[in-house]
Amino acid sequence: MDKDVFDYIEEGEAAPSRSGVVWNVLTVLVLLTAVIVGVVFLIVFVKPNIGINPFPPPEIPVRIALDTPTPPPKSVLPPTWTPTASPVPLETSTPVPTSTPLPTQEDAVVTQAEEDTESGDGGEIDGDFPVVLHDGSPQYIPATSFHPDVGCNWMGVAGQVIDVNGAPVQGLIVEVGGNLDGENIGNPTILQATGLATAYGEAGFEVKLADEPIESFGSVWIQVLDQAGLPISEKISFFTFDDCERNLIIIYFKQIR
Secondary structure (H helix, E strand, C coil), X not given: CCXXXXXXXXXXXXXXXXXXXXXXXXXXXXXXXXXXXXXXXXXXXXXXXXXXXXXXXXXXXXXXXXXXXXCCCCCCCCCCCCCCCCCCCCCCXXXXXXXXXXXXXXXXXXXHHHHHHHHCCCXXXXXXXXXXXXXXXXXXXXXXXCCCCCCCCCEEEEEEEECCCCCECCCCEEEEEEEECCEECCCCCEEEECCCCHXXXXXXXXXXXXXXXXXXXXXXXXEEECCCCCECCCCEEXXXXXXXXXXEEEEEEEECC
């Protein structure tokens, strides 16, 4: 069998081309450049103030260390200290002007013997009468206590006469006189028999003085007479008041012998 002339031809290795060598060199250079640039960036990142950094950061100003203020010492309370409540200031009350005291029941009675003795023009007065003013008289109450319908349109004096045993004595005469606001009471006086105003007792009496409360200081008097019209008690002067709560004067007499 004839051999093919091409069976014994060996092809040699082709020589590398010039352009391939150039590209290989460029590739190596690019890789080295990338590595170098990476290293430079790493160094700049770690030490930004290094001289190779084209854009170094601004210098940070040096911090000035100031002295730390020393806190003032705290006051320590003693262990036994107990807080106490502060006193609350009280409101000071404005002093109220004092009013002139009204006469008491004891001041509201002046006997005629005392008046005549003080004036010096009464002559000799026999003060030894069998009938005297009862303890606690006079008393001042509202007239509505006995006359609910009169309201404040009335003023009067009332009471009773009792004997030494405390029994009511009827048939005596009670005389009331004097003046209120310059006007005489009665003509010249008012007479009332005991026993005609039994609302004040079996020997009760009552005399109307005015149609309204009128203030007076001893200008009105009352006296007890026997059935013959002779005085058996002193003339008892008493006060009256311009007050609807004190427009009824209660006066009791008692026989002492």
